[in-house]
Amino acid sequence: MSVESLLIEQARLSDLRRELKSEGCDEAAKCTRRALDSINGDAIPHLLMGSSCIEAAYSDYKDAMEECYEFGDSVSFEDVWEEFAPCEHCQNVGSLKRQRMQAGRQLGGVRAAITRAGRRLAKEQTA
Numbered sequence: 001m002s003v004e005s006l007l008i009e010q011a012r013l014s015d016l017r018r019e020l021k022s023e024g025c026d027e028a029a030k031c032t033r034r035a036l037d038s039i040n041g042d043a044i045p046h047l048l049m050g051s052s053c054i055e056a057a058y059s060d061y062k063d064a065m066e067e068c069y070e071f072g073d074s075v076s077f078e079d080v081w082e083e084f085a086p087c088e089h090c091q092n093v094g095s096l097k098r099q100r101m102q103a104g105r106q107l108g109g110v111r112a113a114i115t116r117a118g119r120r121l122a123k124e125q126t127a
């Protein structure tokens with residue numbers, strides 16, 4: 001891959017990651033569980049709002065961990081998450097996060113390739 005196409009790919013992946021993050025924030029804000037806990041649907045400060053599915057599932061996970069610890073067992077967050085039946089928005093948050101992590105890994109690969117290309121160019125200049 002040419003340095004130019006690496007730079008284009010880097011810009012594309014950076015933008016993609018930013019878009020996925022902002023989509024994830026939008027979805028997180030739409031959590032139906034959180035909305036149910038809000039007071040008469042009025043806009044109330046974030047801190048006073050109910051837990052999102054993700055927060056509630058995480059709290060269940062911590063409880064399950066403590067229980068498992070007593071029995072010398074183990075549990076993963078994914079196990080709890082699947083049993084939890086999160087709302088569609090929180091499921092979207094999860095899938096957007098996975099896509100963001102994948103884009104992040106690709107971005108890491110592109111950056112490493114740019115660094116290698118930079119070293120090669122530096123060598124050529126001194127030669």
Ligand SMILES: [Zn+2]
Pocket residue numbers: 030031032033034052053054086087088089090091
């Ligand atoms: Zn939710």
